[in-house]
Amino acid sequence: MRRAFLSAIPAVMLPLFPATAPGEEEEELPALVVEADRDSVLPEHFAGSATVIEKETIAKSGVRSVADLLATQGGIRLSSTSGNSSGSSVHLRGFGENSSSRVLVLVDGRPVNRPDMASVSWLEVPIARLERVEILRGSQSARFGDNAVGGVINLITRGGSTESTVVEAAAGSDGYTLARLSHRGLIDGNGITFDAERNFTDGWRDNAFSELETAALRWDKQLAPWIGAEFGVSWAEESGGFPGPLTKQRYLLDPRQSIYAQSGQADQYFSDQTRWTADGSLIFGKSDGPSFEIPLSIYQRDLEWNFGPGYHSDNLLNTYTLAPRFEISGESWSAEAGLSFRRDTLELSQFAEIQRVNRTTDASLERDIAGVFAGAEWEPWKSWHFSASARWEHSQVDARSNSFVFPTDPALNFARGSDESNTAFQAGIRWEPSDNISAWLRYDRLYRLPSTDEIASYQGFPLSVPFNDQLHAETGHNVELGAEWTPDAWTLRVNGFAQWLEGEIAYDYLQNINVNLADTRRMGLETTVGYQSGMWDAALHFTALQAEFRNGPYQGKEVYLVPNQEFTATLACRPTDCLTVQAEYQHVGDAFEGNDFQNTREKLPSYGVANLLLRYEPKPGLSLYCRINNLFDERYATVKYSGLWYPAAGRQLLLGIRREL
Template identity: 85%
Template sequence: MRRASISALAVMLLPLFPVTAPGEEDEALPDLVVEADRDSVVPEHFAGSATVIDQEAIAKSGVRSVADLLATQGGIRLTSSTGNTADSTVHLRGFGENSSSRVLVLIDGRPINRPDMAGVSWLEVPIARLEKVEILRGSQSARFGDNAVGGVINLVTRGGSTESTVVEAAGGSDGYTLARLSHRSLIDGNGITFDAERNFTDGWRDNAFSELQTASLRWDKQLVDWIGADFGVSWADESGGFPGPLTKQRYLLDPRQSIYAQSGQGDQYFSEQTRWNADGKLTFGTNKGPTFEIPLSIYQRDLAWNFGPGFHTDNLLDTFTLSPRFQISGDSWSAEAGLSLRRDTLDLSQYAEIQRLNRTTDASLERDIVGIFAGAQWEPWKYWHLSTSARWERSSVDASARSYTFPNDPALNFSRSTDESNTAFQAGIRWEPNDDISVWLRYDRLYRLPSTDEIASYQGFPLTVPFNDQLQAETGHNIELGAEWTPDAWTLRVNGFAQWLEGEIIYDYLQNLNVNLADTRRLGLETSLGYHTGMWDAAFHFTALQAEFRSGPYDGKEVYLVPNRELTATLACHPKDWLTVQAEYQHVGDSFEGNDFENTHEKLPAYGVANLLVRYEPKPGLSLYCRINNLFDERYATIKYSGLWYPAAGRQLLIGIRREL
């Protein structure tokens, strides 16, 4: 099957290659000017499917968090165990369980994925701070390394030479309040950017509250003609509750209830965390010559996790990253090479009670990743753009745990280490015969490292094997073939892909262990249609996908928690310059519930959710908006495990005002 698929793609590509008859004069190749946008990760001639949500679309979205923006404007499926989209997991390319470890999230090109299975906080970067959002679908391991198996999401913050001030306030149902401020000034060549936000909701479900305060300060300046500097610091304080799952009977009776609150233990199920990040970048060189960048980041998360009586954990995470990069370009080519260094350290203490009086467990974990990478793109013939990237990385993990309650239990007392090396490769070609048409083909050799939680039971929840040094990175192949046509006001994109993973990592609840369970295959077709005029804006995204096991005891069975179809549609009408009415709809097909390897249990049902946004702009820079999420109060769940449901939010109202100066 694999050879047949590759051969079919090759046959489809052959007619596209240009043939020059003897005696014909070669046409002069135009100069390829490589001008990367600030912190953009989308190449000018990207051999793949990319979506960019620009600053105007962000300003008019009227959403609470980046997660809402990705769902409504980016066509991305979200799941949440609390009903709050702000703490959602994003899903790309047919990954269900542990998808957060298979989608790489960047801020200005800097990775922010955690080494454990914790997801990214989508409230960490306020909407007002964003200049644009870039979504690259499909594996990008060769370019970015770990976590990029399903795709990459890059959040680009505001900068440049424009001064601005944005103030936003909103309120709504379930006690929701929002206050945002973003300001950028230019003083004697110094760019100063300040952001602050407070975001709070009681939550649609009981014990599903969410609260966040965040602030950041950045400075950038062109020190001399050939040296630029950009430094910043950010802080966030966040807390949230856990409502827990429901049986089907409870779910049908009242999806807003919490089993923990019903039992009088809601105050034992919540988390609190404080995050600090300092990062900077020095850039040496000019636009007309080679450049050398030195980006450095230091991150700390201090998390207090309370998951019921006896499970109270303090977790301190420190992450250090350094990725020096050298870039050079010519008339029709560009190239880059560099190093990637990352060190994660986690220190954990678990207590028997929420007051943190009696310590039951101490644990620590260290992970180091060292890699080298290189890439190039060039234009060998007119209209044709080739690109290639390669990466080698070596990772090592050291973990230790000590239980004061059960000091002789080897599952809770250990000190172990493991290491491995992996390589990734990418080659792509893009054909652009004119400004309206482009066709691409890309191959990826990919990998995804096990997260620390998958290897070791250092969090105090014992696995059958306390430190699984037999667990290896999942590796595989990905092939993309797509085309885009942009006549006048229309945009049509079709992209087909096939991905094979060897030894996909899955939690086997029968063994109580994360294992390289089986080989898997994902086949999909993505289609996008857009229409933009003065009065109407429309966007349509549809994905048909099949994900199944291709070896082992579940050969031929579908991978659970992966729907076969996803659809997102947006229609906006501007009857007047000052009025916008926008309807949004997202449909997600049914899927097998979590842990249903045999595909025999009741499925997680399909659902469709509609939203409505009305935006009034009495004068430029001032807007009032009203958003209704889940307009028809659809009852649905995005996650179901072993017969237990995690309900999503019902109808919610949001009213806000935004002022930009």
């Protein structure tokens, strides 16, 4: 889904709805404001809690990847099994295991989540490509469909209407090197954007290397007064190593070690992948009438996966999405409706050795999701905004697996399928009595489809039931109640939420199968305090929550890998116009380790990590920066399963230079 209702249309068109209250004189928005809202999914009167990271903050962040940006500026918790944040899973609203399938990630409004349990590569969209980032917390299934149970992260890339060239280079500890180039401009009415990046690190842990090369090209143009178009292609080559878990004894002795390197098998644990993306849109309509948009995208990932002797696979994923939509607006209302189609195909071959000579298994999987959606917003009285959305989707999964080694084993040879339909809707109220005061109330009926890996054992790790056609979508309810006050330089926001999931999906290690384990409840309170002035910037994000099973054998127990408290703080000082000193701190409370349904094992300890950023700008457009992550070299882990630890990175230094022309 490319944009939400009431989001601004692309820069090639004027807004379709009034920016002033009924009865007031309307003014045309400047072109710059329209461009900033390109591909936004954040409605002007959103009935919920949202965070926006603007391009100025992104440019000055000095971070390696989008993941670091989300953690330091968005107050989002990350977890990683390698110690590299670029491969992290993001956590919103109290989800621990498989959280990546419960946070929808969009690029320019288009979903990029994988159909399996793999997380999004945060190096896939380089920092240099970003215009802004929108974080919508809480369920948005009615507006966006699958995966949007915990929230939505929308990465908006730069357009080509403003001339700009950015060159950046950096180097640091653990063999880290970075080179970025980005250019955008307008040529004969054609908006052109190009960027390229190379990103490499040996990794803080042994066999935790990460390497990425990527390039992208985008074009947009106003073809006629009533039609606009845009098109983009991107390419990426990425590889990385797997350091593996450690026992507690090994973790305390040396968290940088890798059990695979210690055993002399590091060359058997790594992945290589190539990704291609192409997307485009046609937008029909005029500024004084309705609009119709046809967005189409194609994604391909060719992955070579090596996870130890005997576990070598080639995985080809193709994803096709189409979501035509119609929008119309009046003086005090707007509405949208459309269709959505997504098709995922996976082809997998497994081999007995890394040289890929003897094939052991062939498997294929197809998933089709088709749906219809509609939404509207209405301002019946001044300062009161009502919104509603609804979505219906039908999904179908077909899987096949053939083992050449054990051709008669039913656990390794099957051809099965399943399908189901789901409905979601949302209703919200936002009250804005003045420019700096707002309050909201929202209800969501939600769902999340099982990922392909949760349903079928086609990846080479057999489940007790090879294709679980009894597994169905998680469904549930979500309620939000919050308020925001922005007096002068301050921002004060508080938001309470409660979410009930019916049949939450979890891996039952006793049965060796994914099941709709139990109903769960998550309740929490989010608070944000921000301050901006000429010399000081400060932001505090604090979340207190409780996630527990509401029935079944684990009734009353806490959901594992979910901390009860999260706290993020950022303080920036500019003693002179050319110097910025920024301190960042994130604290995450303790949590029960993975698979601890009974809440009886040693917890994953709480941790606090501090970062420091120094930025010197001798003249406009030129900046030098020094970033120290984990300033006090805190020893901690973000993931622990059944007594095995996955250490996070220790202290890391980064020095860089950035030039914008």
